[in-house]
Amino acid sequence: MARSGPRLVLLFSGKRKSGKDFVAEEIQSRLGPDVCAILRLSGPLKEQYAKEHGLDFQRLLDASDYKETYRKDMIRWGEEQRRNDPGFFCRIVAEGVTQPVWLVSDTRRLSDVEWFRDVYGDVVQLVRVVATEETRKRRDWVFVAGIDDAESECGLDHGVTYDWVITNDGDLLSFDTQLETLMEFVQSKL
Numbered sequence: 001m002a003r004s005g006p007r008l009v010l011l012f013s014g015k016r017k018s019g020k021d022f023v024a025e026e027i028q029s030r031l032g033p034d035v036c037a038i039l040r041l042s043g044p045l046k047e048q049y050a051k052e053h054g055l056d057f058q059r060l061l062d063a064s065d066y067k068e069t070y071r072k073d074m075i076r077w078g079e080e081q082r083r084n085d086p087g088f089f090c091r092i093v094a095e096g097v098t099q100p101v102w103l104v105s106d107t108r109r110l111s112d113v114e115w116f117r118d119v120y121g122d123v124v125q126l127v128r129v130v131a132t133e134e135t136r137k138r139r140d141w142v143f144v145a146g147i148d149d150a151e152s153e154c155g156l157d158h159g160v161t162y163d164w165v166i167t168n169d170g171d172l173l174s175f176d177t178q179l180e181t182l183m184e185f186v187q188s189k190l
Contacts (some may be wrong), residue, residue, distance in 0.1 A: 007100040008163075008189040009120050011107040013156040014129035016148065019168035021131050023179070024105035026057035030183060035190070037099040042106050044092040045078045052077075075152045079181075086111040087119075094119075101186060109155040123189075125163040127182070128156075135169045 006022050010027075012020045021038075026152060028036045034042070043061070043066035059066040060074075081088050090112055093104070107113060107126075116124050131139075164185075 006102045006120060006123055007125045008098070008186060009102045009104065009116055010127050010186075011088060011104045011113060011116055011124060012127045012129055013107045013160075015131070015136065015141075015153060017139040018129045018131040018135040019139075020129045021105050023127070023166055023168060026179060027103060027183065027186065031101060031186065033099075035099055036101040036103060037094045037097050039097065039102055039104045040106050041089045041093055041104060041108070041112060044089050045081070046074065048073050048081075049077055049171050053156040072146055075147065077148060079151070082109070082111060087115040090115040090119075101189060107156065108152050110159065113156070125185075126160060127164040127166060128162040129168050131168045138170075 010024075012024055014020045024038050028038055046060040047057050049055070050060055053070075055070065056066070060070065061067075079087070094102070104112075104116065107116075113124075113126065133141075164182055166175070166182070168175060
């Protein structure tokens with residue numbers, strides 16, 4: 001018997017410090033980890049990069065200066081991998097996931113969107129998380145040339161139609177209202 005696959009795949013995109021992980025974790029906390037899996041495309045990228053460069057994988061996962069030291073080269077290295085195989089990291093992150101709802105918290109490129117749509121079709125929805133520059137700065141974002149103007153941050157700014165846009169500027173009432181609307185949709189797919 002063939003594996004049924006996910007009932008819903010939400011692909012999250014947004015600028016650094018917009019709150020993509022926060023939104024994904026909030027949805028997972030409401031649904032529970034048995035129903036909802038958070039997939040991070042950066043996970044297998046960072047793991048392989050750490051192996052090849054003799055770095056601490058766990059420290060590359062957190063929001064530390066350590067990660068920021070290697071971010072630019074990691075992006076360059078990841079781009080090389082994607083040029084050779086656009087679905088490389090997508091396949092790794094989706095392998096063995098059994099929950100009916102998947103939240104890909106760090107979708108950054110059109111090739112990521114295309115891979116998930118090609119493989120999972122109509123169950124894929126795109127979610128853009130937005131926050132003003134001022135809000136992102138309060139979250140310790142600082143513009144870095146070669147990172148914040150690179151494809152890894154700007155690849156989905158244009159040419160994509162989002163199914164959902166979540167504004168995450170710190171207005172909890174507005175945020176909760178937006179999230180509740182999305183949660184109703186998610187529940188309808190279960």
